[in-house]
Amino acid sequence: PPAQLGGGYNAPSQTPEQVAAAARAQAAAAGPDAALRSASVTKDAAAALRVKDYPTAHQLASQAIVLNAANAQALNFRAIASNRMHRFTDAVTDASAALALVPGNAPALQTRSWAFAKQGLFQEALQDAEATLARDPSNPYAYQNKAMALAGMKDRAGALDALRRSAALDPRFQNRLERALQMPEAQDLPLLFDDEAAPRTTAAPAPPPKTAKRFARLAMLSGVGGILIALGILHVVSASWREKVSMTIRRVLAPSDAVGSDAPVMTATPVPSSPGDAFWLQYELIKEIGLGGMGVVYEAQDRSLERRVAVKKMRDEIRIDPHERRRFVNEAKLVAQLRHPNIVDIYAIVEEGQEVYLVFE
Numbered sequence: 011p012p013a014q015l016g017g018g019y020n021a022p023s024q025t026p027e028q029v030a031a032a033a034r035a036q037a038a039a040a041g042p043d044a045a046l047r048s049a050s051v052t053k054d055a056a057a058a059l060r061v062k063d064y065p066t067a068h069q070l071a072s073q074a075i076v077l078n079a080a081n082a083q084a085l086n087f088r089a090i091a092s093n094r095m096h097r098f099t100d101a102v103t104d105a106s107a108a109l110a111l112v113p114g115n116a117p118a119l120q121t122r123s124w125a126f127a128k129q130g131l132f133q134e135a136l137q138d139a140e141a142t143l144a145r146d147p148s149n150p151y152a153y154q155n156k157a158m159a160l161a162g163m164k165d166r167a168g169a170l171d172a173l174r175r176s177a178a179l180d181p182r183f184q185n186r187l188e189r190a191l192q193m194p195e196a197q198d199l200p201l202l203f204d205d206e207a208a209p210r211t212t213a214a215p216a217p218p219p220k221t222a223k224r225f226a227r228l229a230m231l232s233g234v235g236g237i238l239i240a241l242g243i244l245h246v247v248s249a250s251w252r253e254k255v256s257m258t259i260r261r262v263l264a265p266s267d268a269v270g271s272d273a274p275v276m277t278a279t280p281v282p283s284s285p286g287d288a289f290w291l292q293y294e295l296i297k298e299i300g301l302g303g304m305g306v307v308y309e310a311q312d313r314s315l316e317r318r319v320a321v322k323k324m325r326d327e328i329r330i331d332p333h334e335r336r337r338f339v340n341e342a343k344l345v346a347q348l349r350h351p352n353i354v355d356i357y358a359i360v361e362e363g364q365e366v367y368l369v370f371e
Contacts, residue, residue: 026106026110029106029111030080030110030111032079033080033111034079034080034111036079037078037079037080037081040077040078042288042291044077044078045077045078045291046288047077048074048077048078048081048084049074049078049081051070051071051073051074051077051084052070052071052074052081052083052084052087055071055084055087055091056087058070059087059090059091062094064091065091065095067087067088067090068088068092068095071088071091072088074087082108082111082118085104085105085107085108085111085118086104086105086115086117086118086121088100088104089101089102089103089121089122089125090121092125093124096128098128099125099129101124101125105118105119105121105122105125108121109122111295112297112298113297114145114297114298115298116145116149116152116301119138119141119152120139120149122138123136123138123139123142124158126138126159127155127159127162130162132159132160132162133159135155135159135162136159136160138155139152139153139155139156139159143156145298146301150176150177151176153172153176154172154176154186156172157169157170157172160172169190173186289360289362289367292313293310293312293313293319293369294311295310296309296310296318304324305322305323305324305338305368306322306323307320307321307322307323308320308321308323309321312357312369319357319369319370320369320370320371321368321369321370323366323367329364335366338366339366342356342359354370354371355370356369357369357371
């Protein structure tokens with residue numbers, strides 16, 4: 011049940027371990043078919059978030075959670091939607107539940123940090139931002155969340171330092187840094203993070219006609235199609251050029267105001283929906299343990315063989331590239347043929363739909 015937040019944040023009565031155990035028990039009782047349906051609905055929720063249709067994203071994520079209470083990704087997606095709908099209490103509850111299932115997950119920490127800060131719980135927001143940076147020191151969104159928390163705590167120097175670090179990592183945040191430097195010292199820096207600064211007393215603008223929405227989405231899809239064709243041509247030209255263009259495209263398509271609540275959708279560190287995908291019915295996810303250029307690595311337990319394993323999941327922007335996906339799998343097959351005390355063994359290479367998993371000792 012949602013935590014009751016009165017004047018401040020009250021931690022749930024259950025421990026994270028109890029929350030996770032209860033969710034996994036419900037998921038096991040629902041069965042594998044429900045878990046697979048939950049994973050499918052979660053992908054629809056992610057699509058709704060990317061076009062900023064937050065009510066639909068919230069509804070779809072809720073459906074996914076009903077199907078699979080242990081779907082951490084759906085919990086985080088619903089928290090993101092709640093943040094954008096100014097339901098910060100609900101966002102904290104869902105992000106905390108996701109973290110109970112996948113402790114230390116950076117996207118869920120960022121989502122909760124944003125929600126804490128928006129409630130004025132700046133110390134809690136700072137703790138989550140620092141926890142993210144401890145795992146990923148080059149995360150510009152975490153520095154943005156840290157800056158917002160420090161600004162709320164009246165630490166202007168600390169907030170400016172965090173903004174500088176964020177802008178150095180991601181040029182999209184340069185504008186916010188410049189505005190912060192131009193603000194008088196007497197003015198509150200938290201105003202920089204009010205991404206919805208329109209007065210609440212005025213009526214909301216009328217929604218655009220449905221035909222206009224359909225046209226906008228069609229135009230967006232056409233543009234993405236052109237980008238994909240261009241990337242296909244780049245495969246013939248140069249790997250370095252391909253990487254540069256891919257990075258540029260990801261930056262352009264990312265929302266300009268992505269700070270805390272949008273960042274988990276756009277980053278390449280998704281919360282695996284254990285056991286929301288069929289793969290995770292075979293393995294019990296324990297925690298995220300690493301992030302690299304090709305994938306994210308989780309510690310897991312092989313349910314049938316009862317042994318600990320490392321699972322490497324291919325990053326989203328890599329797996330949608332047929333050439334990179336093929337190279338990823340071929341390199342894994344090559345390593346699987348090697349035997350040496352300093353080379354970890356590969357137990358399995360699993361291609362499930364669009365996903366690619368490597369299971370290591």
